[in-house]
Amino acid sequence: MKEKIDLLGAGLIGSLLAIYLRKRGLDVSIYEKRKDWRKMDSSGEGRSINMALSFRGWKALEKAGIREKVLPYTQPMYGRRIHDEHGNTFFQPYGKDNQAIYSISRNSFNKLLLDEAEAQGARLHFEHKVEHVQVGNREVRFSLPDGSAKTVRSEVLIGSDGAYSSLRNAFQSQLRFNFKQQYISHGYKELSIPPAPNGDFAMDPNALHIWPRGKFMLIALPNLDKSFTCTLFLPFEGYKVSFENIHDDQDVDQVFKTHFNDAHALMPNLLKDFRRNPTAALINTECYPWTENNALLIGDAAHAMVPFYGQGMNCGFEDCYILDGLVEKYGTFSWDLVFEKFQKGRKPDTDAICQLAMDNFVEMSDNVADPKFLIRKKIEARLHELFPKEWVPLYSMVTFSDMKYSEAYAIGKIQEKVMDQVMRDPLITQNWDRLDYEDILHQVEVAGAV
Numbered sequence: 001m002k003e004k005i006d007l008l009g010a011g012l013i014g015s016l017l018a019i020y021l022r023k024r025g026l027d028v029s030i031y032e033k034r035k036d037w038r039k040m041d042s043s044g045e046g047r048s049i050n051m052a053l054s055f056r057g058w059k060a061l062e063k064a065g066i067r068e069k070v071l072p073y074t075q076p077m078y079g080r081r082i083h084d085e086h087g088n089t090f091f092q093p094y095g096k097d098n099q100a101i102y103s104i105s106r107n108s109f110n111k112l113l114l115d116e117a118e119a120q121g122a123r124l125h126f127e128h129k130v131e132h133v134q135v136g137n138r139e140v141r142f143s144l145p146d147g148s149a150k151t152v153r154s155e156v157l158i159g160s161d162g163a164y165s166s167l168r169n170a171f172q173s174q175l176r177f178n179f180k181q182q183y184i185s186h187g188y189k190e191l192s193i194p195p196a197p198n199g200d201f202a203m204d205p206n207a208l209h210i211w212p213r214g215k216f217m218l219i220a221l222p223n224l225d226k227s228f229t230c231t232l233f234l235p236f237e238g239y240k241v242s243f244e245n246i247h248d249d250q251d252v253d254q255v256f257k258t259h260f261n262d263a264h265a266l267m268p269n270l271l272k273d274f275r276r277n278p279t280a281a282l283i284n285t286e287c288y289p290w291t292e293n294n295a296l297l298i299g300d301a302a303h304a305m306v307p308f309y310g311q312g313m314n315c316g317f318e319d320c321y322i323l324d325g326l327v328e329k330y331g332t333f334s335w336d337l338v339f340e341k342f343q344k345g346r347k348p349d350t351d352a353i354c355q356l357a358m359d360n361f362v363e364m365s366d367n368v369a370d371p372k373f374l375i376r377k378k379i380e381a382r383l384h385e386l387f388p389k390e391w392v393p394l395y396s397m398v399t400f401s402d403m404k405y406s407e408a409y410a411i412g413k414i415q416e417k418v419m420d421q422v423m424r425d426p427l428i429t430q431n432w433d434r435l436d437y438e439d440i441l442h443q444v445e446v447a448g449a450v
């Protein structure tokens with residue numbers, strides 16, 4: 001008899017995990033609270049939220065055998081295009097040799113993964129909202145659209161039900177479960193830039209656009225239909241430019257004309273978008289343990305991070321890759337062993353990326369526009385060019401490699417210390433080209449990062 005596994009949540013992570021587990025021959029059911037959105041007409045939605053897919057995500061898709069299916073849905077972004085307040089733009093490549101991150105619509109991606117999971121034989125149960133989980137016997141009570149309830153007892157239960165996970169809530173009533181959540185001071189709103197009148201992209205289609213303004217910023221990622229999805233990040237309150245100070249269309253126009261004038265000219269639907277789309281909060285959650293009695297948390301349910309490193313989904317996909325490797329190694333005779341190995345090995349890495357994601361808000365919203373920061377990036381790029389194996393910038397370690405996040409974090413801290421020292425030179429702006437690069441590398445070696 002095939003072993004039965006129940007997944008809660010058919011988001012990006014649950015769908016990919018279902019593909020992996022089906023490929024291992026397990027009997028997989030997914031329970032999802034939403035309607036089957038694949039059958040719904042999405043033309044009226046008007047919103048297309050997109051995500052940046054990078055190396056770790058691709059690697060997980062490749063192992064699941066669906067890389068080639070995903071590729072046509074993506075648009076490569078080779079760097080950041082920074083927009084200053086005067087409408088000038090500057091391009092900062094992400095890496096070398098045309099390294100890119102890839103923009104993909106969340107909806108199309110989730111549909112594709114779910115179709116694939118279903119094609120592999122996973123059973124999908126939509127409109128099943130988890131109301132309660134009894135961790136002791138893995139009994140899950142669902143509410144159905146007609147108001148009735150259904151109870152399922154699972155042999156193995158995995159919570160891929162996102163940042164507000166019901167399974168995690170149930171874990172909280174267990175002994176010695178640690179949980180920490182933090183809403184940051186900023187929220188976000190999705191906006192859009194349609195194609196230009198000639199039908200083409202209105203801006204550089206191969207970049208992630210950023211309008212960094214210190215305490216707030218706007219970003220835009222390209223879509224395949226030649227539009228851009230923009231995300232406005234603002235403090236909720238406490239600053240002149242904040243959500244609490246935007247009361248009407250006039251205020252929206254005023255903020256955009258003053259701070260994002262070049263974008264404003266490309267946003268005919270700004271006021272409508274702003275009124276219609278919700279203002280959403282940003283949360284970081286960390287918890288432990290992730291497993292209890294043959295039940296496991298994965299993806300955002302285990303570690304929801306703020307989006308400033310573009311890693312939440314990539315990290316969740318990497319979770320699936322690692323879990324699959326453990327199933328391959330230890331088999332399915334002892335899920336407790338597999339889950340225990342998973343949480344022990346993975347937790348330091350997800351803690352590291354959660355922290356890096358928090359730290360990166362300052363880099364994206366403020367530093368990228370600072371001339372000294374640009375020099376610093378140039379020095380780091382030169383170091384990487386001269387010593388490609390010995391000096392890899394933190395962004396590249398996180399985004400273009402599968403080095404453990406915790407290791408990237410530790411090396412990044414050493415690099416930061418050495419670079420802080422280098423940048424203390426008051427003449428660095430003139431001298432950066434003539435530095436003793438071997439010596440900088442030596443300092444890093446002495447500190448143990450190479």
Ligand SMILES: Cc1cc2nc3c(=O)[nH]c(=O)nc-3n(C[C@H](O)[C@H](O)[C@H](O)COP(=O)(O)OP(=O)(O)OC[C@H]3O[C@@H](n4cnc5c(N)ncnc54)[C@H](O)[C@@H]3O)c2cc1C
Nearest residue numbers: 009011012013033052130161162299300310311312313314
């Ligand atoms: C603004 C923003 C931008 C982002 N950009 C990026 C990016 O560029 N790159 C990147 O890698 N990551 C990004 N992320 C992070 C990424 O969105 C998440 O890490 C990812 O969606 C997590 O997937 P998941 O499947 O774990 O959770 P989710 O996507 O939240 O899916 C959870 C699923 O569970 C279902 N569910 C929830 N509760 C229940 C219940 N009670 N019963 C049944 N079903 C339930 C939900 O309906 C949903 O389908 C971004 C996040 C935000 C907020």
